[in-house]
Amino acid sequence: MLFIMKKRPVYLLIFFILLPPSLSAKAQSDFHQHFINRTLRLDYTQSGNANTSVYNFEQLKQEPQWAGSVTQLIDPLNYGQYRVMVYDSASQQLVYSRGYSSLFREWQDTPEAGRLNRSFYETVLMPFPKKTIRVVLEKRLKNQSFKKGFELYVNPKNYFINKEKPRNFSVEKLQHFGNPHKKVDVVILPEGYTKKEMDKFRKDCKRFVQFFNQTPPFSKRKKDFNFWLVMAPSEETGTDSPGENIWKKTLLNTSFYTFDSKRYLTSQDVKAIRNLAACAPYDQIYILVNTDRYGGGGIYNYYNLCTSDHPLSLKVFTHEFGHAFGSLADEYAYGHSDPARLYDLSKEPYEPNITTLIDFNSKWADLVKKNTPVPTPDSQEYRNKVGAFEGAGYVSKKVYRPVWDCKMRSNDTNSFCPVCTRSLNRMIDLYTK
Numbered sequence: 001m002l003f004i005m006k007k008r009p010v011y012l013l014i015f016f017i018l019l020p021p022s023l024s025a026k027a028q029s030d031f032h033q034h035f036i037n038r039t040l041r042l043d044y045t046q047s048g049n050a051n052t053s054v055y056n057f058e059q060l061k062q063e064p065q066w067a068g069s070v071t072q073l074i075d076p077l078n079y080g081q082y083r084v085m086v087y088d089s090a091s092q093q094l095v096y097s098r099g100y101s102s103l104f105r106e107w108q109d110t111p112e113a114g115r116l117n118r119s120f121y122e123t124v125l126m127p128f129p130k131k132t133i134r135v136v137l138e139k140r141l142k143n144q145s146f147k148k149g150f151e152l153y154v155n156p157k158n159y160f161i162n163k164e165k166p167r168n169f170s171v172e173k174l175q176h177f178g179n180p181h182k183k184v185d186v187v188i189l190p191e192g193y194t195k196k197e198m199d200k201f202r203k204d205c206k207r208f209v210q211f212f213n214q215t216p217p218f219s220k221r222k223k224d225f226n227f228w229l230v231m232a233p234s235e236e237t238g239t240d241s242p243g244e245n246i247w248k249k250t251l252l253n254t255s256f257y258t259f260d261s262k263r264y265l266t267s268q269d270v271k272a273i274r275n276l277a278a279c280a281p282y283d284q285i286y287i288l289v290n291t292d293r294y295g296g297g298g299i300y301n302y303y304n305l306c307t308s309d310h311p312l313s314l315k316v317f318t319h320e321f322g323h324a325f326g327s328l329a330d331e332y333a334y335g336h337s338d339p340a341r342l343y344d345l346s347k348e349p350y351e352p353n354i355t356t357l358i359d360f361n362s363k364w365a366d367l368v369k370k371n372t373p374v375p376t377p378d379s380q381e382y383r384n385k386v387g388a389f390e391g392a393g394y395v396s397k398k399v400y401r402p403v404w405d406c407k408m409r410s411n412d413t414n415s416f417c418p419v420c421t422r423s424l425n426r427m428i429d430l431y432t433k
């Protein structure tokens with residue numbers, strides 16, 4: 001079982017060595033056949049409760065530059081609670097796809113969703129089409145299959161597509177290694193920094209990016225990342241904290257106490273966030289919140305947040321990026337959740353760093369040494385080994401993680417485990433190769 005994957009890399013290696021030049025040229029011509037170098041943003045709300053959801057169209061918007069890949073248009077990784085599928089309307093050929101998750105989907109697992117209907121703003125990005133496209137938004141069901149939730153034909157000539165330019169804030173290149181089509185572009189947005197604190201924002205960002213560049217695997221891939229800063233001040237310092245009756249006038253309306261969890265820092269003002277992010281070319285949004293409190297949040301291809309001045313802030317920065325960029329799951333158990341409530345235990349969850357052991361070969365069986373038992377005992381002997389340790393993804397039973405401790409499990413370590421590392425490298429490749 002553990003060595004079943006051993007022969008595969010040989011075939012893969014030959015494949016990758018022989019094919020990239022022609023594949024890449026064809027993929028680029030595919031891009032230029034279907035798209036121009038701008039972004040189409042589709043805004044909608046999802047409303048509902050624990051069991052149901054309805055999509056409601058809000059607007060279409062054109063944003064200045066397409067920062068994503070022009071060679072890897074179809075998402076091969078298949079992560080996230082949702083995916084956007086873009087078809088050429090005439091041929092019905094799939095021309096673009098990406099996975100993502102959302103705050104609404106997280107809220108659906110909270111007790112409040114059992115007694116209340118709520119509505120959340122969401123957005124998806126795609127390259128701007130040359131011809132009419134059919135955009136389909138799909139949601140992942142518990143059994144891991146996808147179901148269509150929304151469909152819209154978009155004619156690029158439609159004069160209702162909002163072409164308003166982004167606000168006129170100055171944009172700084174904190175780290176720039178070249179063409180956004182071939183880099184992971186991270187835009188850092190300031191939240192709760194006043195005009196007088198813009199220099200603090202710049203210095204804070206330098207500190208975070210320096211730490212990021214020292215953290216493997218990012219340390220070895222430094223030149224694959226661009227970091228952009230949008231110099232946009234808030235009226236007041238800090239952020240909201242409803243539990244302490246603290247309310248601040250800030251640009252992006254972030255708040256602690258998301259879903260009544262004191263340290264869970266998010267924003268529901270996705271429209272304001274996207275509008276501000278559009279000032280720079282970007283793939284990932286990082287919101288840096290000017291406070292010394294502990295907290296943060298990260299949702300896959302949605303946004304990242306962390307705070308500026310808590311002693312653990314740097315570690316939180318890379319952990320949340322693991323969620324929002326890498327689609328990595330938390331490798332810890334939380335409370336006494338029933339695993340069957342959150343997972344279909346007869347299927348593999350989509351996150352690359354947790355497993356139900358239903359199809360372990362599709363996860364990281366190839367990284368487990370022959371003499372390491374699976375499931376792996378919680379004993380000193382296996383503390384530094386890759387295996388399958390019970391307790392991950394917020395549940396203590398029946399869901400397994402790769403190592404005893406990883407950056408996706410605790411702040412005690414500053415390393416991503418070998419499984420998370422491999423997965424992050426694959427994700428960087430998706431943006432850069």
Ligand SMILES: [Zn+2]
Nearest residue numbers: 406408417420
């Ligand atoms: Zn890990």
